[in-house]
Amino acid sequence: xxxxxxxxxxxxxxxxxxxxxxxxxxxxxxxxxxxxxxxxxxxxxxxxxxxxxxxxxxxxxxxxxxxxxxxxxxxxxxxxxxxxxxxxxxxxxxxxxxxxxxxxxxxxxxxxxxxxxxxxxxxxxxxxxxxxxxxxxxxxxxxxxxxxxxxxxxxxxxxxxxxxxxxxxxxxxxxxxxxxxxxxxxxxxxxxxxxxxxxxxxxxxxxxxxxxxxxxxxxxxxxxxxxxxxxxxxxxxxxxxxxxxxxxxxxxxxxxxxxxxxxxxxxxxxxxxxxxxxxxxxxxxxxxxxxxxxxxxxxx
Amino acid sequence: xxxxxxxxxxxxxxxxxxxxxxxxxxxxxxxxxxxxxxxxxxxxxxxxxxxxxxxxxxxxxxxxxxxxxxxxxxxxxxxxxxxxxxxxxxxxxxxxxxxxxxxxxxxxxxxxxxxxxxxxxxxxxxxxxxxxxxxxxxxxxxxxxxxxxxxxxxxxxxxxxxxxxxxxxxxxxxxxxxxxxxxxxxxxxxxxxxxxxxxxxxxxxxxxxxxxxxxxxxxxxxxxxxxxxxxxxxxxxxxxxxxxxxxxxxxxxxxxxxxxxxxxxxxxxxxxxxxxxxxxxxxxxxxxxxxxxxxxxxxxxxxxxxxxxxxxxxxxxxxxxxxxxxxxxxxxxxxxxxxxxxxxxxxxxxxxxxxxxxxxxxxxxxxxxxxxxxxxxxxxxxxxxxxxxxxxxxxxxxxxx
Numbered sequence: 001x002x003x004x005x006x007x008x009x010x011x012x013x014x015x016x017x018x019x020x021x022x023x024x025x026x027x028x029x030x031x032x033x034x035x036x037x038x039x040x041x042x043x044x045x046x047x048x049x050x051x052x053x054x055x056x057x058x059x060x061x062x063x064x065x066x067x068x069x070x071x072x073x074x075x076x077x078x079x080x081x082x083x084x085x086x087x088x089x090x091x092x093x094x095x096x097x098x099x100x101x102x103x104x105x106x107x108x109x110x111x112x113x114x115x116x117x118x119x120x121x122x123x124x125x126x127x128x129x130x131x132x133x134x135x136x137x138x139x140x141x142x143x144x145x146x147x148x149x150x151x152x153x154x155x156x157x158x159x160x161x162x163x164x165x166x167x168x169x170x171x172x173x174x175x176x177x178x179x180x181x182x183x184x185x186x187x188x189x190x191x192x193x194x195x196x197x198x199x200x201x202x203x204x205x206x207x208x209x210x211x212x213x214x215x216x217x218x219x220x221x222x223x224x225x226x227x228x229x230x231x232x233x234x235x236x237x238x239x240x241x242x243x244x245x246x247x248x249x250x251x252x253x254x255x256x257x258x259x260x261x262x263x264x265x266x267x268x269x270x271x272x273x274x275x276x277x278x279x280x281x282x283x284x285x286x287x288x289x290x291x292x293x294x295x296x297x298x299x300x
Numbered sequence: 301x302x303x304x305x306x307x308x309x310x311x312x313x314x315x316x317x318x319x320x321x322x323x324x325x326x327x328x329x330x331x332x333x334x335x336x337x338x339x340x341x342x343x344x345x346x347x348x349x350x351x352x353x354x355x356x357x358x359x360x361x362x363x364x365x366x367x368x369x370x371x372x373x374x375x376x377x378x379x380x381x382x383x384x385x386x387x388x389x390x391x392x393x394x395x396x397x398x399x400x401x402x403x404x405x406x407x408x409x410x411x412x413x414x415x416x417x418x419x420x421x422x423x424x425x426x427x428x429x430x431x432x433x434x435x436x437x438x439x440x441x442x443x444x445x446x447x448x449x450x451x452x453x454x455x456x457x458x459x460x461x462x463x464x465x466x467x468x469x470x471x472x473x474x475x476x477x478x479x480x481x482x483x484x485x486x487x488x489x490x491x492x493x494x495x496x497x498x499x500x501x502x503x504x505x506x507x508x509x510x511x512x513x514x515x516x517x518x519x520x521x522x523x524x525x526x527x528x529x530x531x532x533x534x535x536x537x538x539x540x541x542x543x544x545x546x547x548x549x550x551x552x553x554x555x556x557x558x559x560x561x562x563x564x565x566x567x568x569x570x571x572x573x574x575x576x577x578x579x580x581x582x583x584x585x586x587x588x589x590x591x592x593x594x595x596x597x598x599x600x601x602x603x604x605x606x607x608x609x610x611x612x613x614x615x616x617x618x619x620x621x622x623x624x625x626x627x628x629x630x631x632x633x634x635x636x637x638x639x640x641x642x643x644x645x646x647x648x649x650x651x652x653x654x655x656x657x658x659x660x661x662x663x664x665x666x667x668x669x670x671x672x673x674x675x676x677x678x679x680x681x682x683x684x685x686x687x688x689x690x691x692x693x694x695x696x697x698x699x700x701x
Binding site for chain 2: 191193194196197198199200201202203204207208211212213216217219
C-alpha cells in the first residue's frame with residue numbers, strides 16, 4: 001500500500017463515520033419507537049403475559065391457535081372487512097364526484113373545499129358523540145325528520161343489521177373531504193390543453209370527457225386514494241368505541257376495538273399482541289400494493 | 301376546403317381588452333400567419349376561431365356560413381397546440397384514432413366492455429385503422445403507433461400532433477406556435493415540412509407564431525398583430541419592404557432594421573446625425589422623423605457599391621459577426637451623438653476595425669416614419685424607382701425575436 005493512499009483512505013473512513021453520526025439519532029429513534037416495540041410485540045405473542053403481572057411463561061403458538069379459532073376475533077375481522085367494503089367504494093366514488101364538481105367552480109370553489117374538508121379537521125371522537133345524538137331514536141334530529149316524513153323511527157345503532165353500515169356512513173362522511181383534496185390535486189395536474197384538444201377532437205359531453213381524459217389521467221391519484229382509504233377504514237375505532245362499544249350483539253366489533261378490549265380491558269397483553277400482528281399484516285399488504293402497483297402505474 | 305371570414309372580432313377578459321375589432325378574410329387554401337410579440341392577442345384569436353374561447357363581439361364564418369354557435373368539433377377545424385396536447389395515456393395509434401372514433405362510434409360502442417358487443421364497431425375500427433395508417437405513413441410515424449407520447453422525441457410528438465389534426469380532413473388547420481418547443485435545427489426542418497404539407501393538403505392554414513422567421517418563410521400572407529389589432533396584413537415581402545409602421549419594421553427582419561432619429565430641415569430634406577438624406581417627405585420643417593434602413597441597404601465604402609449619389613455616414617467598425625457566407629458588421633456612427641448601425645454584407649475582410657469608413661446607402665431604400673411611428677408615403681417623384689431587390693434573403697437560420 002502506498003503512503004499516499006493512507007490519508008485518502010482515512011479521509012474516506014472519516015467521511016463515512018461523520019455521515020453515520022448524523023444518521024444515528026434518527027436511527028436510534030426509529031429503533032426505539034418502531035423496531036424494538038415490534039420485536040417485543042412479536043415476542044409477547046408467544047407468552048402468556050398479562051399487563052401488570054411480573055412473570056410470564058412461554059406458551060408457543062397457543063395464542064395463535066386461540067385467535068384463529070376464536071369466534072369473536074373472526075367476527076371482528078369480518079366486520080372490519082365489511083366496513084372497509086362499504087367505506088372504500090363509498091368515499092372514493094363520492095369524493096371523486098365531489099372533486100370533479102368542485103373543480104369546475106371558480107368563485108365558490110374555496111367555499112366548497114372548506115365545507116367538505118371540515119369533518120377532516122374535527123376530532124372524530126367528538127363528532128362521534130354528536131352523531132350519536134343526531135341518530136338517537138327519540139331525541140335525534142334524524143329520526144325526528146324520518147317520523148315527520150312518515151318513515152317511522154329507525155334504530156340506527158341498536159339494530160344489528162344497521163349499526164355497522166351506519167358507522168360506515170360516518171366513516172365516509174369523515175373521509176370524503178380528505179379524498180376530495182387528493183382528487184382535486186390530481187385534477188389540477190391534468191393540463192387544460194388536453195381538454196381543449198379533446199373538445200376539438202369531438203369529445204363533446206361531460207361523460208365522454210370524464211371517460212376519455214379525466215378518469216384515465218386520475219389513475220395514479222385514484223390508486224393512492226384507494227390505498228390510503230383502505231388503511232384508514234381498516235383502522236376504524238373511534239366511532240365504535242364511542243357509539244356502539246362493539247354492540248349490538250357484536251355487530252360492530254372490529255379489529256382495533258378487539259385489540260383494545262383484550263389489551264387494555266381484560267389486560268391479556270399476549271393475546272392482544274397476536275391480534276395486533278394480524279392487523280399489521282393487513283396494513284403491510286395495503287402498503288405493498290401502494291408501493292408496487294402505484295409506482296408502476298404512475299409512469300405512462 | 302374553406303374560406304374563413306372574421307368580422308369585427310373583439311375579446312375582453314373583464315376590463316382587459318385583448319382583441320379590438322379584428323376583420324380578416326383568409327382565402328381557401330391560404331397559409332396565413334398571425335405574428336406578433338407575446339400578449340398581442342394572436343393566440344386568443346386562434347382560440348376563438350377554434351371555438352375554445354367565445355368572442356365578446358363579432359362573427360366568424362366558414363364559406364359564408366356563421367360558425368359562432370358551433371362547438372369546437374363541429375367547426376371543421378383542427379388545432380395543433382404548442383404543447384402538442386397528446387393524450388399521455390394513449391398510444392400514438394389511439395391518439396390519432398380518437399377524432400375518428402368520436403365521430404363514428406356511438407357512445408355505447410366506445411364504452412369499455414359494452415363495446416365488445418357491437419359487430420358494427422369492428423367494421424368501423426378497421427376503417428379507422430386504415431386511415432390512421434395512411435396518415436401515419438405520410439408523416440413517417442407508422443413505426444411508432446404502439447408507443448406512448450412519453451416514449452417519443454419532441455419531433456415525433458410534433459408529427460403525432462399534426463397527424464391527429466390531419467385524420468379528420470379539416471377545412472381549416474389552426475396551429476398555435478407548433479414549432480416553439482423544438483430545438484433550432486429541427487425547427488428549420490419542420491418549417492419546410494409544414495410548408496410542404498400545406499402544399500400537399502391545400503387546406504387553409506392559420507398559423508400563430510412569435511417568430512418572424514417562421515412567418516416570413518412559410519406564409520402566403522402575414523398578419524402582424526400588436527395590442528389586440530392587426531397592424532399590417534400583407535405578403536411577407538410587403539411587410540419586409542414596406543412596413544406600415546415602426547412596430548412592424550422592428551419586428552420583421554433579422555438583424556433588426558436600423559433606426560436613425562432625424563428632423564426635417566428647412567429645405568424639406570431629412571437631417572440625421574452625420575449626414576443628410578435628400579428625400580422630400582412632405583412633412584413641415586422641424587418635424588421629428590425616424591429613418592429605417594435594412595442592414596443590407598447599408599454598405600461600407602470599401603466594398604464599392606454601385607450606388608448613384610449615395611448618402612454617406614462616417615463610422616467605425618465596432619464588432620464583426622461572421623455567419624459564414626455573410627457578415628453582420630456593427631458600426632458606431634461618428635457624426636454627432638452615439639449611435640450604431642448594423643450592415644449585412646457578403647464576405648468583407650476589407651473593412652478593418654478601428655479605421656473610420658464611410659457607410660453608403662441610397663435615399664430610396666430609406667423607410668421614413670413620422671413622430672407617431674406611421675410610415676410616411678414618399679411622393680412618387682422621389683420614390684418612383686422600384687424598391688431594390690433585397691441583396692440577401694432574411695436570415696433563414698436564427699430566431700428573429
